[in-house]
Structure formats: C-alpha cells, structure tokens
Amino acid sequence: MLVLRPVEPNDLPQLQQLARDSLVGVTSLPDDSEHLGEKIAASCASFDSDAAAQGPENYFFVLEDLDNRRLVGCSEILATAGHDEPFYSLRNRHFTSASRELNIEHGVPALSLCHDLSGHTLLRGFHIDSALVRTPFSELLSRARLLFIAAHTPRFAEAVITEIVGYSDEQGHSPFWDALGKHFFDLPYVEAERLCGLQSRTFLAELMPQYPIYVPMLPQAAQDCIGRVHPDGQEAFDILEREGFETNSYIDLFDAGPTLYARTANIRSIAQSQTATVQEEPAIDARGRYLVSNDALHGFRAVVAELDYQPGQPLALDPALCAALDVRAGGTIRVIAL
Secondary structure (H helix, E strand, O other): OEEEEEOOHHHHHHHHHHHHHOOOOOOOOOOOHHHHHHHHHHHHHHHHOOOOOOOOOEEEEEEEEOOOOEEEEEEEEEOOOOOOOOOOEEEEEEEEEEEOOOOEEEEEEEEEEEOOOOOOEEEEEEEEOHHHOOOHHHHHHHHHHHHHHHHOHHHOOOEEEEEOOEOOOOOOOOHHHHHOHHHHHOOOHHHHHHHHHHOOOHHHHHHOOOOOEEHHHOOHHHHOOOOOEOHHHHHHHHHHHHOOOEEEEEEOOOOOOEEEEEEHHHOHHHHOOEEEEEEEOOOOOOOEEEEEEEOOOOOOOEEEEEEOOOOOOOEEEOHHHHHHHOOOOOOEEEEEEO
C-alpha cells in the first residue's frame, strides 16, 4: 500500500535519490543533502506549528510504499510564495502602439519581470517514480495536498498557483533560456536552475532586464517555448487542470513554462471533498476508487482506496486502511472520487 505522509528527518537519504531523478526545473528539489536537510527541518517545524493564519510555512510530503518502506515520490505546499523575498515571474502582456497619420494600430506581446504572484499559496516539488506515472498514485501525490489545504484552510491563501516545468531538450538545453536568460547570467540552463534551488532568488532581480522584452525580437524557437509544457511535466499539468486550475499571463523566467492559477475555494478537491465518520469493518464491498485522507496536521495521511462510499453515511474501512490512515472507528476522514 502507498501512503502520503509528512516528510521525516530519516527520509533524507531516499529523498536525495528522488532529487537526483527529478526533472530539471523542479528547483525546490535540489540534489544537495545540506539544503534538503534544511527543507526537512523547516517542514517538520511547519507541521508542528500552531499557526492560525497564513505564514511562511512549507509542507513537504513523501509517498511511501509501506510494503518495503521505499519512498516513490514527493510534493510540497509553500503557504505563501514570496513571504521572505519576492516571488519572481515573467508577465506576458500585449502593448498596443498606433499611428493616426498612417492609420496603423499594432499590438506586440512583451515580457516583463514582476512579482505579482507573491502572497499566493504555491504547489511545488512534484516528483514521482517513473513506474508510477499515469497511475492513480500520481493523483494521490498531487491532489492529497489539496485535501490537506481543505482540512487546514486558514493556513493558506485565497488563491493557489503552481509553475509547470517548461520545455528543454534531452541534453538539458532550453531555447528560451538560451535566447534570454543566458545573456544576463552567463550560465547554462541546468546550472541556473540548480542555483535557483539552492539560494535566494534576489539575484534574478539584480541581473534580469528591468524593461519589457518584446517577444517578436526573440528567436522563433524561444517564442515557441512560451507556455509550453515539458513532456515529463504534462501529467502534473493535466491533474491540476482537471482540478480547475487555469493558465494565465505569467510564465517561468527560466524556461517559460506556464503558471497555473485557481481560487482556493473553487478547486475541485477542496470544494467537493466531503468528510465522513469511520466505521471499521473486516471486509469491504468496494464500489468505487477514492482519495481518502485524515484531517490531522502533523499526522496527516492519505491513500487511494476502493470503497463503498455513500454521502452522509459512515464510511467502512478495513483494519489495514485504518492503520495506514492512522484513524479509528468514530474518527473523521475526508473523501473525494478519483
């Protein structure tokens, strides 16, 4: 059985292996033991905090195979993007110029550095073992974060965003980065992403151009990358799109990958998940597949389960599911269909 739970200090060795295997562009998951150790410590403090409102907390989850204690995925929620420093993006806007004498009006898209998205809750750090791609466990790893938000809404913003990894080739070259960022940073794309994962993002504001960049002046290969999803990031995009997230005018300033946005109250797993009282049964006649979580904080757990769920009725769970979710008869769980 696979269960999603908060990260623990002894997860570091396995987490570092997940970082090595993760897609370039997942900057919140750097292959650096010291930095990962700090992230684990910060996450543990976040889960232990008694925060009554949105703050700087970062909630780090891992997906564990209980049969062999192997970690097969991880994901995060940053309660407030840009809490300690601005959260930078590129805003893609159309500028219109006109000549009354020539009777010409022309619109041109331009990219501008901004931190408009600071203050939103950020989903990040999604990575799953390649053997589990396009399985219900990808849904578990991504959407269980939303069930956690549903259970602890005051800790999060009224809007949620996520940056989807943009296009780069098999050699790790990003046409967008090569056409834009490389001229200001003098670094390969992979190295720039690595640095962004290890240190403050203030260097972005210090080195990126402060004036709009007109899109037609970029090479066509770079223009084609704007809003384009990396093939290995498509599943993460699709899952959240089904949740009601939408693209907007913001893109990642490294690889031009799209930013997804949703009002927290409108996200499917938050708006439509329901709570039920646990009824422990030795066997269950399942009628559907569901995401199931408890509503705990530090003890948060979530699984995929075959259940016979009837809204408004107690929900029967077998002993193995009760143990995986760390719940007992009479306890409360949260449920939503896959």
